[in-house]
Every structure is written in C-alpha cells, then in structure tokens.
Amino acid sequence: MKQRITLKQIANTFNVSIATVSKALKDSHEISNATKLKIQEYAYTHNYRPNSIALSLLNKKTKTIGVIMPSILNPFFVKTFSGIEQVANDKGYNVIAIVSHSKLEKEIASIHMLENGLVDGLLISLSEETEAKQQFNHLKSFIDNAGPIVMFDRVSDSINTDKVIVDDFNCAYKATEHLIKTGCKHIAVVSTLDNVGIIKLRINGYLKALEDYKLPVNKKIINLIKPRYDFETEIKTMLDYQDVDAIIGLEEFSAVESMVIAQDRGYNIPDDISIISFTSSDFFKYTKPSITCINQHSVFMGKTAAEILISKIEQPLGTEDVFETKTIKTTLVERKSTKSLANSY
Amino acid sequence: MKQRITLKQIANTFNVSIATVSKALKDSHEISNATKLKIQEYAYTHNYRPNSIALSLLNKKTKTIGVIMPSILNPFFVKTFSGIEQVANDKGYNVIAIVSHSKLEKEIASIHMLENGLVDGLLISLSEETEAKQQFNHLKSFIDNAGPIVMFDRVSDSINTDKVIVDDFNCAYKATEHLIKTGCKHIAVVSTLDNVGIIKLRINGYLKALEDYKLPVNKKIINLIKPRYDFETEIKTMLDYQDVDAIIGLEEFSAVESMVIAQDRGYNIPDDISIISFTSSDFFKYTKPSITCINQHSVFMGKTAAEILISKIEQPLGTEDVFETKTIKTTLVERKSTKSLANSY
DNA sequence: CTGAAAGCGCTTACAG
C-alpha cells in the first residue's frame, strides 16, 4: 500500500493552491483550460480519487445505512437483507450489516456505534429481548442524534417511525382457514419464539379463525417452545397425548422439524396430519411431501423498507414528519403437506 | 433529529478551548479536576459522543471492513458472512456487505467505492465473470490504495494476497471415492457454475479418483450446465441416454434438484442412483432421503478469513508482507442418499 | 483566472 494521492500533493507538484486543484477536477468554469487540462490529466494518470471520509465530514452525509437483524442464519432475514442491499446499492448507498443475535445488549452497542455519524439512517428488526423487555431508549437516541429509522417485521408500537410489516393476523387466519376448509379440526401451532409481537398477532389470527368456524380451542396444542426446552420432546409429547390433525409452524424450523417428528411416529402427511409453515424457504419444495407455506415476500419487504428509509434520508430538511406503516401482502403457496381443497367438499 | 452536540459547543458553554474539552473528556492529567468534572458531567447529561467520521479522517482508520460476495441467496455465502460478521464485531469492526451478483462491473464499482477511504481492508470471493475474464486490476488498485485483501473460496493465483480456501481437489476426491466404495461405477457430476477455478479443481479431484480406482471416464456425464440452458432438460437427457448410478452436485441446487428429477423418473435413491452434494445446508437433513454432503465449515472459513484480514490491518507499518493460503478441512456427512459402506463389502 | 480563509469535528505536540 503506497500513499494515496491527495489534492495537496497535486497542488504542490503544479505550484497552485488546493482550491484550484479542487475546482479544476470539478471542471469549474472558473479555471483556465490549460490548468484544468494538466491537472485533470495528472490526476487521471495518478489515479486520484477524493477521500470519502473527508467528504462525509464536510457534507454530514455518509451515504451509508445500517441494518440490524436478529439473525442472518434465517432465510427470512437473508432475503429481506438481499432486498435492502439491492435498493441501497441502486441508490448509491453502502450498507453496514449487524447481527444482534437477539440480544438487547448487542443491539444497544451497535446502535450507539452507528449513531456517531457512521450512517445516515437505520433499518432494524428488533431482537427478541428488546421486545420482551420493552426497552427502546437506544432507538429514540438514534432518531434524536443520527437520522431516520425504518423498522421491519419485528416492530414496536412504542416507537414512532415508519414500519414495514407482514399482515401476521390475517396471514395466520388464512392459514388456519385453509386447514379448516380441507377438513382439519385439531390444529396445533408450534413456534420457538415467544415474546415477540408478531407471534401474538399470529396466534390471534389463528384463534379468530377457530372462532369464526366454531371450532373449540385447545390451549395444549398452542405450543410456544422456550429455548431451554427440548423441541423434539415437546412435539412428541403433544402428538402422543393430544388430538392433532394439523400443525402450523410459525417459522421454518418449527414446521419442517415437526413434520419429520410426526413422520417418524408413523403419521402420514397430509392425511393424518397437515403441515403449513410461515415464511417460504426454497427448500420446502424439496421435502417429502413438499411443504405448503405462506410466502411473505421478504425480498420485497426489504426493498420497500430500504426505499422508505432512503426517501426519508433524502427529503429536504424541515419536511414535516409523517410516518407510515406499510403492510406486505402474503400469499398461501399450496403444496403437498396439506390436503387439496377439491377433495374435502 | 436535533443537532448533535460537539466539542465546540461544550467549549463555548464553558468559555474554554476545544482542546481543553477534548482533554477533559479523555480524563487527561493535564486538566484540573474541577474543569474535568463539570465538563464530563455536562457531556454526559447531553449525551456527547465523538464523531466517528472525524476520528476516521484523523486516524486514517475507519474500523470498517468490506465484504464482497457473488451472492447472498446461497447458504454457503450466508454462513461465511456470518462467521465474518462475528469476528469483525468481536474485534470492534463494522462490516460493509456488498453483493456482486457475479458481475465484474459491479465488483469493480464496489471496490472503487470502498477504496476511497471507506474501509481498512477487504474480504472478497470473486465473481464468476471476474474469473472468466481474468481481470484483476481493481483488486491490485485496492491493495495499492486502500489496504490488505483476503480472498476466500473463489480466489485467483494472479493476485498475491492471503487466501482462505477449501481443499476442493481432495474434497471431490473423497466424495468420488466414497461413491466408488459403496459400489457406484457411473458417477455423474452436475454444476450450474463453470468458469470458476474451484469447479475445475473439483473436476480434477473427481477424475483422479476415477483414475486411481481404474474406472473409465464418461465426459457426457460431467454436466456443467450454462445459465442459458434448462437445468431440468439437461438432467433428464443425461438420465435417459447415459448410464448413471451416482450424481455429485457441486452446489446445493444441483444436488437437490437432480435428486428430485431422478425420483420423478422413477429412480430409487440411493439404490439406483446415489447423491452427494458439495456444501452442507441444514435442509439436507429434511429431504427424503436426507442428502449426504460435504461440510465445508463455511462459518469457520468466514471467521478465519476475517481474523487474517484484521491481523493484517493491525500489524505495525513496515512489517514485511508474507502471504499465506489457509486450507479449510472438509468432512463428509453421511446420510441416506448414499449406500452405506458396510453393505458394499 | 487563482488563492486565502473558514470550516466539517476531532487530537496532540508545543507554548505559556
């Protein structure tokens, strides 16, 4: 690594001022053609490029956004991130990606780091712990000191910002309804998350569907499995001691793992037990049977969130703050882990 | 967003110099306790935090590294990125993530962007096009102007830097050998990548194993499928017109998709056709049958690459450049898509 | 047509 060339050095070699060089390189009409030409040529052959950090300091804009997610080893967030990255790059922004590993402390530390002038705005999906403890001061601090925030998927009503969410209530309603219409009556719900707002919404949607179709609720088959519990044991116990003819997995792991456990116990999918999964992984096509799922259009969600954030960053100073909450429509992708509607009527 | 507080403002409110405030906040012994106390207290209650951009300009260090990958919708890169992110954050670095979408042009633009002082170093896995066109000037330019590079997985010998790779040759050899030992004689290779160095290494490892076990080579079942061709048609044609009793998929998609196509055509896996996949996806556990694969320990690869990069960034100026190439050991994860060794002897 | 000055927010060697 040799020394990077600066305006100062160019100015020295031609015995002109830094200001002249700066203007010459911007092809300013203030500068004579002769000077411009020799400076531009020199700069080009010496591969001069302006220092972004100096420009950031000057403009108080970094053209960088931060993204904080609870996990990256989760297809939902990977796809969302992919959408964010695409839009950001199209609009000339870099993205700093941080994984909170669902820890509040990590989230706070990361935000404080980004807050010190590193980014122009922030996209965040809250960590479980943040939602559980309802602690949001770090977010408020960011908004006060650094710039706009757009929350996606795991959001909180306590913070007044733009949000992009999935219609979790209706989504769960739709899934439950589909199972009911294909003849299921004892529909279990399985999740490895708990203290998260979206899970509550999903459960409510599920309960509403049961109510509307006049099916009884069995709380023992609403199975929110805490991290310290053994997933397999919980599912086996449920299958052995409760009536279950369908399982809604609230994330991919819950769905696919429940299906495998049920198969191991001799149940036929979908005839004995139907399976629907929230969030759509490409791999659901390849399981046996392939898994019916709810496509949350996560790439699109990421794109939408990034677009909103960047438009907020670039809006003229003094624009009145109007926050919107965008809801991404979901679609049910029917595959082989649920019975077909045609057969049940 | 209110105005962020600066040293200057603190200096003004106490009628002292900026230098004094700066020193007071660093608890310098040069400053009287009284001054320190009032300044520190004021800074604390007003939530003062130093501007990172200003510090970067001063120190010529950004405590940020760049990561450029061909894709993020690929579990291998997601895991590698996860490893990188962990190590970087542990060591106090932010990471700017950029996806090249296998395009040389995007790769060049991204590197030039990062080169202008944005990052202290770069981790990169080359795009297909870069390898195909053997064009590396942008990488050389980064090394000259910005800092160290560590290449991972898709690397090039033409660039003299640190590298972290998988032992693709031996890896393919091992996979092929395993298939041979379980009784396969007509082993196909399927990939959707072509012009990439790692693919050549894998093919060579495969060929060497055939040679060592004195099996004939059938070039028609070495199937590197170009993007413009239809994957399904290619595989069907191969299965219909060639003798095939095993398939090695060089990436996840090729393996799982080939398996499904073979099953659709009535082949039993693994008795008629065995399947092995390069790179280990968690979902291979859940297919029917579960898929035997090569675990490349991609999280570990990411961690290793990040550690090397950061140690290079932090090494004292003037340290002699010594570049190393680290090879990550792989392991064969036996599942149900290959016959068991026991049965074949 | 060219340059000196002020400034973005900070630090540190040096003077007083």
Add this chain to the structure above:
DNA sequence: CTGAAAGCGCTTACAG
C-alpha cells in the same frame, strides 16, 4: 492548568 496552532482531506463563498 489552559490554549493556540497545525493538521486529517476536502469544498465553497469571497477577494483580488
């Protein structure tokens, strides 16, 4: 114990 000065790399309004 405190502050003026120089500097990181750049831009722009202003003077000449």
